[in-house]
Amino acid sequence: SQQGEEDPQALSIQEGENATMNCSYKTSINNLQWYRQNSGRGLVHLILIRSNEREKHSGRLRVTLDTSKKSSSLLITASRAADTASYFCATGVSGGYQKVTFGTGTKLQVIP
């Protein structure tokens, strides 16, 4: 079963605009990770935010986490055509190992 749900399911923007994707989850987590997947390819890890962190930056990426609302957002600033991909949030919970459960993804299209 899916733990996280991304919103929107699809997003189309012009190059240079910012893209915001949201993720909601159901149970308590240790951390939340965002991944990118180009069509037909494997997943690329983008950023991890721990449950005691509220915001994290990496290059053009900004991730926020609100554990009280069980939600996270991923902001991509100054988007590029190469950012076109599906983006997944994945929640990590305690269980003796890093069990990661993925949401259904947001499909982002950046129009040149």
Added chain:
Amino acid sequence: DTGVSQNPRHKITKRGQNVTFRCDPISEHNRLYWYRQTLGQGPEFLTYFQNEAQLEKSRLLSDRFSAERPKGSFSTLEIQRTEQGDSAMYLCASSLQGQERNTIYFGEGSWLTVV
């Protein structure tokens, strides 16, 4: 690091045949995971190994599926008597226990088409 390697990348097989996928994790990563992904969905957890021990199996992993990691390095995922519903991408991932970030690294996946 050479990354997580999976092969074959694509496999087309007839219903009822057996298929085997191989995964070579990042060297020294002691944790290995298999996921399955169908079109339009996120990856779904199948099974997890710590070293050679298979510590968790999803209910998605029917008795036609078997995964091994005999020496705690590479892993194989075998599907017996394939069905059309097995068509999916099978993703392997690895991580290092104790690594602070607990980041899981994925391979490029193995596409299975059952005809």
